[in-house]
Amino acid sequence: MSLSKLKLVFSNQKSLSPASSLRVDLKSSLLLAMIPVIVGLTACNDSKVTLPSADDGLVSTKVTLGDKEPIWPNDDPSIPDGKGVYAAQNCASCHGLDGKPVAGKAAVDLSSKEWGRKQKPVEQYDFITFGKEGSDHPSVQSKLRPPDIWNLVFYVRSLSTPPLTDAEILEVQPVFGANCVVCHGAKGYGNGPLMKGNVLEPSPANFQSFPRFYDRTDETLWDHIANGIKWEGMPNFLGKVDRKSDKTKVTKFDEAYIWKLVGFVRHFHESNLTEDATQALHAKEDKEEKESKDGVKSK
Numbered sequence: 498m499s500l501s502k503l504k505l506v507f508s509n510q511k512s513l514s515p516a517s518s519l520r521v522d523l524k525s526s527l528l529l530a531m532i533p534v535i536v537g538l539t540a541c542n543d544s545k546v547t548l549p550s551a552d553d554g555l556v557s558t559k560v561t562l563g564d565k566e567p568i569w570p571n572d573d574p575s576i577p578d579g580k581g582v583y584a585a586q587n588c589a590s591c592h593g594l595d596g597k598p599v600a601g602k603a604a605v606d607l608s609s610k611e612w613g614r615k616q617k618p619v620e621q622y623d624f625i626t627f628g629k630e631g632s633d634h635p636s637v638q639s640k641l642r643p644p645d646i647w648n649l650v651f652y653v654r655s656l657s658t659p660p661l662t663d664a665e666i667l668e669v670q671p672v673f674g675a676n677c678v679v680c681h682g683a684k685g686y687g688n689g690p691l692m693k694g695n696v697l698e699p700s701p702a703n704f705q706s707f708p709r710f711y712d713r714t715d716e717t718l719w720d721h722i723a724n725g726i727k728w729e730g731m732p733n734f735l736g737k738v739d740r741k742s743d744k745t746k747v748t749k750f751d752e753a754y755i756w757k758l759v760g761f762v763r764h765f766h767e768s769n770l771t772e773d774a775t776q777a778l779h780a781k782e783d784k785e786e787k788e789s790k791d792g793v794k795s796k
């Protein structure tokens with residue numbers, strides 16, 4: 498397990514408390530109302546704003562109750578390794594290699610974007626691991642380690658929504674840098690420069706948190722980026738433009754671009770590399786971070 502993920506497991510404990518998440522605190526709301534101005538983002542309040550609903554509570558109780566506690570992975574699940582699990586478990590015999598249902602075997606189309614965007618990873622984990630009452634769906638509980646099940650979940654998700662390619666990640670990176678990092682931090686830990694004085698309550702979301710983000714559909718993430726989270730310091734982006742990241746071009750935050758940002762947020766907690774390569778990469782990053790802190794690199 499990488500150092501950064503160890504930190505994450507610790508902070509997960511905190512983020513499991515629903516009380517600390519989507520609360521509205523009047524005093525900090527007043528301060529928060531000013532923050533978008535401070536960072537140069539105008540929060541236009543006449544656009545549609547969706548308040549968090551009961552559905553947005555952290556980790557569905559259905560999964561956390563009793564012995565159905567999800568076992569979080571040690572590192573970002575690997576989509577390519579999930580492909581291997583999908584093949585080995587013969588999921589394609591009913592769901593097709595590309596997620597399109599095999600006639601007479603299944604009805605659900607795992608490759609449908611519209612369907613995929615409504616699925617929470619944690620509920621897919623629940624279904625694939627334990628099956629569902631009243632259905633004889635094959636259950637993998639006794640066959641696979643939890644990290645393999647997570648790899649499988651994210652492979653299934655990739656059938657409807659392919660993850661951003663490396664080129665797309667490089668393209669979005671500067672826009673994320675100019676518009677999100679101030680709060681969410683370069684690596685998405687929710688520790689951007691604006692957090693130095695702990696001015697935001699609640700804290701900006703930690704994109705590396707499995708309990709939080711595996712309990713979100715892509716649709717919810719889209720809604721929160723597009724419309725913001727009122728009183729909680731998360732600005733609304735739909736319809737705005739970015740001119741800061743590249744002086745020579747204007748990026749429009751239209752519907753399609755907000756979906757790209759959803760993909761970018763997801764890239765902090767899923768991986769296009771194999772499990773081994775993901776762990777090796779994170780170990781390397783941790784080492785580099787440690788060396789730069791110790792001043793080894795500064796010579």
Ligand code: HEC
Nearest residue numbers: 586587588590591602603604605621624625634635637653
């Ligand atoms: C024997 C056929 C069969 C096999 C094998 C099978 N499934 Fe299914 N699967 C179904 C059926 C039937 C449904 C129920 C919905 C439907 O009728 O399409 C379903 C539903 C699903 C759903 C949607 C659940 C929901 O919430 O709607 C997912 C995700 C899924 N399967 C994943 C998998 C994975 C991953 C594997 C391999 C481990 C797998 N399935 C193996 C038949 C199968």
Ligand code: HEC
Nearest residue numbers: 519676677680699700701702718721726729730731758762
């Ligand atoms: C002014 C600070 C600030 C900026 C800038 C900002 N955010 Fe946020 N963001 C927040 C805060 C605070 C929260 C947590 C709100 C809460 O917990 O209710 C949040 C939450 C989120 C969430 C999680 C919503 C959920 O469903 O849990 C996503 C996704 C997100 N931000 C994406 C972005 C993206 C993408 C950008 C840049 C385009 C961005 N944010 C810019 C402060 C900010």
